Amino acid sequence: MIKSNLGYFSKIEPFGTVDGPGVRTVFFLAGCPLRCLYCHNPETWAYQNGNSLTGDEVLKMVKRYQSYYGKDGGVTFSGGEPLAQSEFLIETCSLLRSNGIHVALDTSGVGNPLYHEKVLNQVDLVIYDLKAADSDLYRRITSQPIDPTEVFLSTLQRVGTPIWIRQVIVPKINDTPENLEATAQKIATLKNVVKVELLPYHTMGKAKYDKLHIAYPLEDTPAMDLELCKRLNESLILRIEEIRNTNR
Numbered sequence: 321m322i323k324s325n326l327g328y329f330s331k332i333e334p335f336g337t338v339d340g341p342g343v344r345t346v347f348f349l350a351g352c353p354l355r356c357l358y359c360h361n362p363e364t365w366a367y368q369n370g371n372s373l374t375g376d377e378v379l380k381m382v383k384r385y386q387s388y389y390g391k392d393g394g395v396t397f398s399g400g401e402p403l404a405q406s407e408f409l410i411e412t413c414s415l416l417r418s419n420g421i422h423v424a425l426d427t428s429g430v431g432n433p434l435y436h437e438k439v440l441n442q443v444d445l446v447i448y449d450l451k452a453a454d455s456d457l458y459r460r461i462t463s464q465p466i467d468p469t470e471v472f473l474s475t476l477q478r479v480g481t482p483i484w485i486r487q488v489i490v491p492k493i494n495d496t497p498e499n500l501e502a503t504a505q506k507i508a509t510l511k512n513v514v515k516v517e518l519l520p521y522h523t524m525g526k527a528k529y530d531k532l533h534i535a536y537p538l539e540d541t542p543a544m545d546l547e548l549c550k551r552l553n554e555s556l557i558l559r560i561e562e563i564r565n566t567n568r
């Protein structure tokens with residue numbers, strides 16, 4: 321956990337369109353405790369790596385882009401794992417929202433639990449990366465135990481922030497009926513889910529590993545078939561509805 325009123329960023333995307341609703345400025349914060357097999361941003365793993373900004377500087381930058389956000393857009397904090405910089409997030413998100421800017425947090429839910437509620441009180445939307453519902457598969461994918469993200473999820477449920485759920489689907493690792501059923505069962509228990517999205521694994525991150533001299537963990541795994549991923553997404557959404565209707 322970095323204690324600072326400075327935020328460390330690996331990248332800033334002024335006009336992103338995939339990390340939350342509308343046009344958004346996306347701040348990719350530096351530092352991540354996970355090592356997902358499919359991570360395509362290994363350059364974001366190191367803490368305090370990259371440029372730093374204060375909350376006021378973030379606001380100043382965002383104000384330049386604000387007229388492009390329209391009624392749906394805003395700012396997204398992604399990573400890395402933004403919860404690694406929770407103190408900075410609390411201060412900066414509060415500043416942005418008091419200036420009428422919609423704030424989304426794209427997170428795997430791994431950080432110091434002491435800050436979770438305070439962070440969540442300052443964001444309008446959580447884009448939650450559900451790595452896996454099953455603890456063994458979670459560890460296989462991330463190299464870490466599932467418990468920290470479960471703690472975050474329970475706070476998220478208590479606070480009641482709207483949630484987009486995302487999961488990267490990798491051939492032969494989690495494109496299985498078992499994972500999709502476990503994922504459906506998990507999501508069906510969650511409140512405030514407004515969107516569920518399966519993202520196809522791609523191999524575009526490999527060049528970054530080569531550049532950083534890190535062995536690429538999915539050397540022999542092909543990219544996920546886009547059409548198949550779309551069909552799995554549709555089936556997942558139907559299955560979640562089915563489970564919810566049965567439990568009603």
Ligand code: SF4
Binds near residue numbers: 359
């Ligand atoms: S949580 Fe995100 S940044 Fe961290 S290793 Fe996983 S995919 Fe990469």
